[in-house]
Amino acid sequence: MSESPQETKGRRQVVKFSFYHVDPAWRGLPEEERERGKRALGDVVRAFSDRVQIRSYSLVGTRGDADLLLWQICDRLDDIHQLAGFINGTPMGPYLTMPYSYVAMTRPSVYVGRNEARAERMVLHPRDSKYLFVYPFVKTREWYRLPLDHRQTMMDEHIRIGRKYPSVKLNTTYSFGLDDQEFVVSFETDEPADFLDLVMELREARTSLYTLRDTPIFSCLAMGLDEALDSLARAGENGSVPAAKVTWQKVADASDIPPGSSRVVYYAGDQVAIFNVSGELHAVSNRCPHANGALGDGVAADGSVTCPSHGSRFDLATGQPLEGPAARPVRTYGLRVEQNGVLLGPSKG
Numbered sequence: 001m002s003e004s005p006q007e008t009k010g011r012r013q014v015v016k017f018s019f020y021h022v023d024p025a026w027r028g029l030p031e032e033e034r035e036r037g038k039r040a041l042g043d044v045v046r047a048f049s050d051r052v053q054i055r056s057y058s059l060v061g062t063r064g065d066a067d068l069l070l071w072q073i074c075d076r077l078d079d080i081h082q083l084a085g086f087i088n089g090t091p092m093g094p095y096l097t098m099p100y101s102y103v104a105m106t107r108p109s110v111y112v113g114r115n116e117a118r119a120e121r122m123v124l125h126p127r128d129s130k131y132l133f134v135y136p137f138v139k140t141r142e143w144y145r146l147p148l149d150h151r152q153t154m155m156d157e158h159i160r161i162g163r164k165y166p167s168v169k170l171n172t173t174y175s176f177g178l179d180d181q182e183f184v185v186s187f188e189t190d191e192p193a194d195f196l197d198l199v200m201e202l203r204e205a206r207t208s209l210y211t212l213r214d215t216p217i218f219s220c221l222a223m224g225l226d227e228a229l230d231s232l233a234r235a236g237e238n239g240s241v242p243a244a245k246v247t248w249q250k251v252a253d254a255s256d257i258p259p260g261s262s263r264v265v266y267y268a269g270d271q272v273a274i275f276n277v278s279g280e281l282h283a284v285s286n287r288c289p290h291a292n293g294a295l296g297d298g299v300a301a302d303g304s305v306t307c308p309s310h311g312s313r314f315d316l317a318t319g320q321p322l323e324g325p326a327a328r329p330v331r332t333y334g335l336r337v338e339q340n341g342v343l344l345g346p347s348k349g
C-alpha cells in the first residue's frame with residue numbers, strides 16, 4: 001500500500017453482507033408459525049436499527065443458494081456479531097443458514113479522489129436503487145508488484161469506463177486480512193442492463209488481466225424487510241397458487257403511451273407491443289411471425305405496423321400481413337382503457 005496509516009485515519013465503517021438461505025422445510029410449517037418467525041426476525045433487525053444501518057434484499061428467483069441479503073453498515077464489528085446471534089435465536093433460526101458471508105470496511109481508494117475529501121470515501125451512503133449487485137473480488141499478487149503509476153494508468157481507464165454508466169453507483173469496500181477476499185464490491189442501480197454492459201466493457205480493460213476471482217455474483221432486489229420475508233414463500237388466496245387463467249389485466253397507464261409512441265408489456269406469457277396511433281391504442285404480439293423481429297420497435301401508422309427487420313407490414317386490428325415476406329398473421333389482443341389503466345384481454349387470434 002502506498003499510504004501511511006496517517007492518510008487513512010478517520011471514521012471507518014464496518015460493512016457486512018450476510019446472505020441467508022432458508023431451509024425448504026420452513027415453507028412447510030403452518031402459516032402462523034412462519035408468521036411468528038418472520039415477526040421475530042423483523043423485531044430483532046429493527047431493534048438494532050440504532051446501531052446498524054440495515055438494507056434488506058430478496059434473492060428469491062435470482063439465486064438458487066441464497067434467499068435473503070442483509071447489508072449491514074455500522075461502526076463496530078461487535079454489533080454485527082450480536083445481530084447475527086439474535087437472528088439465530090429467533091424461531092426462524094433453526095431454518096436459516098448463511099452460505100455466503102463477507103466482512104469488509106470502508107477506506108479511501110488508492111487510485112480515486114486524490115483531490116476529493118477523503119472522509120467521504122470512509123462513509124457509505126446507500127441509494128434507494130431497485131437492485132444491488134454484489135461480489136467478492138480478489139486481484140492477482142502480480143498486480144500489487146506493479147509500480148503505482150503503472151497501476152494508476154490502468155485504473156484511470158477502468159474509472160473512465162465506469163463514468164460512462166452514471167446510472168450505476170459503485171461501493172468498494174475492503175476485506176484485506178478481515179476475510180477471504182480482498183474487496184467486496186456492490187453496485188446499486190435501477191437498470192440491470194446498464195450494469196451488464198458496464199461489466200462486459202470492463203472485461204476489455206487492462207485491469208481485468210489482474211483479476212484472480214470475482215465470483216460468486218449476487219443479483220439482489222431491494223425491498224423492506226417484511227416484504228423480503230414475505231417473498232420467501234408466497235401463496236394466493238386461501239393458500240392456493242395464483243391461478244394462471246387468462247383474464248383482463250392492467251398492464252400500463254394510458255398516459256405513459258402518448259400518441260406516436262409504443263410500449264412492450266408482458267401479458268399471458270407473451271410480450272405484447274402496444275401502439276398509440278393518433279390516439280387509438282392497439283395491441284399485438286411483439287414477435288413478428290416471419291423471423292421473430294421486434295414489432296414494438298416498428299413504425300405504426302394508418303392502422304398498421306411495419307416490422308423493423310424485413311419490412312413486413314401487419315394490420316393492427318386483425319394481425320393480417322399486408323405486405324412483405326411474412327405469410328402468417330401476428331397475434332392480436334383485446335384492449336380497453338379504464339380510468340387511465342390500459343387493460344389487455346385474451347388473444348383474438
Ligand code: FES
Pocket residue numbers: 288289290291292293294307308309310311312324325326
Ligand atoms: S422478422 Fe419481421 S419481417 Fe422478417
